[in-house]
Amino acid sequence: MNRIDRIAIIGVGLLGASLGLACKRFTSVTEIVGYDQNKDHLKEALEIGAIDGIIDNLENNSLLGEVDLVVLATPISVIPDILNKIQKQVRPGTIITDVGSTKGWLMEKINNQLRSDITYIPGHPMTGSEVSGPGGADAYLFENAVYVLTPLEPTPEDRQQALVELLEEIGAKLLFMSPAEHDRIVAAVSHLPHVMACTLVEAVGQAARDDDHVFSLAAGGFKDTTRIAAGSPRMWTDICLSNSEEILEMIRTFKGELAEFERVLAANKGEELFNRFKQTQALRQEIPEKKRGLIASTYELVVTIPDQPKAIGKVTSLLGEAGINISDIELLQVRESGGTLRLAFADGEALKLAEDLLREAGYKLKVK
Ligand SMILES: NC(=O)c1ccc[n+]([C@@H]2O[C@H](COP(=O)([O-])OP(=O)(O)OC[C@H]3O[C@@H](n4cnc5c(N)ncnc54)[C@H](O)[C@@H]3O)[C@@H](O)[C@H]2O)c1
C-alpha cells in the first residue's frame, strides 16, 4: 500500500475529530467515516466536516471493509473490545492504529487477538487539551506535536511508511520507542502533572471552603498549573489504571522532592531555598523550544489584550503582516474577560521586531 485514501475513525471526540479535520485539510485522503457511541458527537463531527459519513454500528458494517486505515480514538479501556469487533470486518492489509495515552496495558490485551493479515501500529500524539468531544476539535492540533509510535514485531515497512507519511502531512513529528519506555516517560511528563494538578485543586478547594475569596484571588499561577485538572474524568481514570505502576513510582519521586522542600522551608534555610529555585529555573529553561505544549521560554513576550472581539486576531495579523512568525502562542486565561497572550519567537531578532511593533501599536507587554 502506498497511500492511505479512506479512513474510519472510531470515537469522534477531541482526538478523533481533530485527526479527521487535519486529514481533510492537509492530506489527500478522499473519505473519512466515523463511529461513536454518542450520536450527538457523530452529528457534530459530520457538521464540522471532521467526517464525511457515519458508520451506524460496529457489528456488521460494509464501510469498514472499504477503508485503508482505522483509527481508534476512544478511551483506552474499550479499545480491546472495539478492536475485536472491527477486525472481523476490515479487509486484509488494513492498518489499524490508536491514539491511546498509554501503550503497555493495551499491547498486553490485544497482542494475542490480532488477525495476522492486518497491521496494528500503536500510537500516541503528545498533544491535546482538557476539552472533550468534537466541539474542541482543531485541525492544527498535531502541528509540530511529537507523535509516538510503538510498532509491534513484525510491522510491514510499506504499511508503517504509509501511516508515517499521513501523520507527517498533518504536521506531526514521529518518534519510535517501546511501549515500556513510552509509558515510563508519559508517567513523568503527562500523568504525574495531571495527578498534581488535581491534588492541587483539591488542596486549594479545602482552603476555599473556609474563605469565599480564595478562588477569586487565583491568577495565572493557579490557572496555569491546574488547567489540565478540567480534563475528562473517564479518560484519566483509564490512563491511571493502565499505567499505575509507573505513575505510582513518579508519585513517590515527587513526594520525596516535596518532603525535601518542606524540610528546607521548615528549617528556614533561605540560601538553600534560593539555590533550589535557581536550579529549578535553570532546568526549566533547558526544555527545548519547538516541542508543542512547552512554549519557548527564551524568546517570549506576554501581551495584554483588551476584552474585544477579534483582539487576538489583531495581534497576530499585525505581526503576520510585518512578516514576523509566531512559533508558539498561548492564551493565559488570567482574567474572566480580556486576557493575556503569551507569544514565542524563533530568535531574538523576531522577538525584538515584535516587541517594537506591538509597543508602537499601544499594547502593554512584558518581555520574558
Ligand atoms: N485529550 C487529550 O489531551 C489526549 C491526548 C492524546 C491522546 N488522548 C487519547 O485519545 C483518546 C480519546 O481521547 P479524547 O480526548 O479524544 O476523548 P473524548 O472524550 O473527547 O473522545 C472520546 C470519544 O470516544 C467515544 N466513545 C467512548 N466509548 C466508546 C465506545 N465504547 N464506542 C464508541 N465510541 C466511544 C466518546 O463518545 C467520545 O466521542 C483516549 O484514549 C486518550 O487517552 C487524549
Ligand SMILES: O=C(O)C(=O)C[C@]1(C(=O)O)C=C[C@@H](O)C=C1
Ligand atoms: O492538555 C494538553 O495540553 C495536553 O497536551 C494533554 C496531554 C498532556 O498531558 O500533555 C494529556 C494526555 C495525553 O495523552 C497527551 C497530552
